[in-house]
Amino acid sequence: MKQEAVVVERGRLPEGWRWSTLGKECEINPRKRNIIEADDNRDTSFVPMEVVDGGRGIISEIRIVPFSKVKKGYTYFEENDVLFAKITPCMQNKKSAIAVGLISGYGFGTTEFHVLRCKERVIPKWVYYFIRNQRFIDEAESNFTGAVGQQRVPSPFLEKYPIIVPPFVEQQKIVDKLDKQMAQIEIMKKEAEGNIEAVKDLFYSYQKNLFESNIFQKCPKIKLVNLTTKIGSGITPNGGHSVYQKDGVPLIRSMNVHLNNFKKEGLAHISAEIDESMKNTRVIKGDVLLNITGASIGRVCVVPDEICPANVNQHVSIVRTNNMLNPYYLSYYLSNPNFQKFIMDSESGATRQALTKSKIEQFEIPAPSIEIQNQIVAQLNARKQLSEELLNKMNNQLNSINQLPNSILNEVFGQYQIQLS
Template identity: 35%
Template sequence: MGRWKKVTVEDIAKKIQYGYTGKTIKKGHYKYLRITDIQNQSVDWSTVPMSDVSSEKDIEKYKLEINDILFARTGATVGKSFLIEDYEPSIFASYLIRVQPQEIVFPKYLYLYFQSESYWKQIRAHEVGAAQPNVNGKKLGKIKFPLPPLPEQKRIVTKLDALFADIDKAIGLLEENLAHTQALMGSVLDEEFGKLEKVSSKKEKLKNLTTKIGSGSTPRGGQSSYKQSGISLIRSMNVHDCFFKDKNLAFIDDEQADKLKNVEIQENDVLLNITGASVARCCIVDSSYLPARVNQHVSIIRTDENIFPEFILYFLISPKMKSKLLYDSAGNATREAITKSMIESIEVPIVSLEIQQRLIDKIKESFRLCDELTKTETQKLTHLRSLKSSLLDKAFKGEL
């Protein structure tokens, strides 16, 4: 690294500039690139709206050029950058900062540095404002980075591009495998319940197989009335397919719980989300979270002695049944919702408890194998993604 120099962004920038303040219009001559148009280090130009920019002075000042580097200066994506490599005639919006590098810097070299942990440490140190983190142009200009001779910059970019392409290919294959593994779980459910229908054509409405179907309510005062501890109040955010998520689990006191005693959860109750974006998600809550109640977005399904709760759980989350529930809920006049009568009218295949148990055991074993495979593939994905960070670190230390 003998010929490498430590410089700042302002040392090598022709320009560090805020974007245009304007509005979008239906018809115009220039696209209006905003923070929200930059997703996963790419831009779908077909979705970028037109700008109201009209004066030649503003167009000349704010129009994008190849090798511009744009930064999000505020919001959840503060510090994220985007290199303009191809584009449609566009100007950039005011919540973006543009850096135009001088000729001594290969633009993609600088852009790749902006993906490194060394860069992000500086950004976090320079963030201004607690409520809404932001980085202004002056702070961005003070970011330090190592600058080798131009040929070395180009060599590093070529090497990183090749390595990243291999990593991205491997990540893509793993993500496909992961998607197939997760789809396999659904296929197992549909296959097993499909076999049951061939074994027994007898079906029974769910209302005739349960001792309770019903949802609760939110205590007076809403979230402000929740307690730090006490009796669990289970909401739709806690109910996921086949697992219970205790993040943001709410609590109520004895007095509040007494008003909801008709929706007290018992061990092995099946919980079904009946409204909103998470409608049709379903699980059985572990007894360690009891005593508990449910709010109005979650229904309790309590089976009788003729059917196992897990049998109903797996039946409800099978892709075929879930599709029906989602279709029925979408037909509600006011919002996505599964009504009590819809739940009661669900037709369940009737088989002996012995056959139910065999099916439950088989599904559990299939899920266990899928979970193991998912865990292995997720670990590999995590490793590959961290490998990019490691390669960037080596590259900007002159070790690549």
């Protein structure tokens, strides 16, 4: 049920401030002005949804296309117009930005933008920050219309939505302060992201150096076919996604297999009957999973015990080791930076993105004694655990930094409560 936003003041507005609506302060989706007849080949600014960075609230890249490609069937906007994604999930991801740097002062974009053109009493940055406030996003979501998966914010919601309007000079002061705060947050964010990558690189460097040490230079290299009892990929069940279930036998796909890490997000399930028809590719405890096609080629991990019994589709190969090879040792070896480079280099060009069974069988694996393999696994497990603990702390710090814009915008726009009636 759609709800209408109304103002419930917690306190009095400062002198000179007033309540208005977005529809009174902005033209919502203004009509295209009469453009001088442009040559069809003339360079024109174009903004598809994917170039709007929701996290930073900017257009990361303005595409240049011939005027003929966009003059019909796209959303028209002008310099300093505020663009607001109206469709899920782009709206919740805050894909909004101010259009600046447009060729000849105008451009075109996806039809999934609402365009807000500010009138004389508000500046674009004020409206831009206002619509990025989490309360506004939440209330816009509650007013979605349309079918699930294709829901959109209707323009009447924007037209009627209350907005605080300070005097013009005060708006500029607040916006200038917000700009400085957001720039500082961006610096903090980049520093935190850099620290996270440094910790990841530290583990990979340790792993790389370990497998370059003398012990591995001297020990025999044995073809993987002689160290395994099974190498083989699965199939996609007849019917594809339509036969996936919420529960049942797990069906492992390439999205679940990462470097020494199994991700349960997106894990599909199939019925026991379909699993029976795919019994030759069942996954058991201790199996090594290797992505053999696509952009994730080479990603490898050991299947978690709690996932088994399971099955795999055609993009993932099962590598089942014999008693001469520790599966975790194999996973660490295949995931080390040198071997990953070998996979990428060998699969470049026309044969890119296809690790066949015969290629996997010919992988040469340094095979020290099983006791030494176990020691290597223990060393890498300990280092990996330390790395993951650090990464968890750093990711928590990054999450806190990412919440700062919401907190700051709520301080500015949340002093007066807007409720849904």
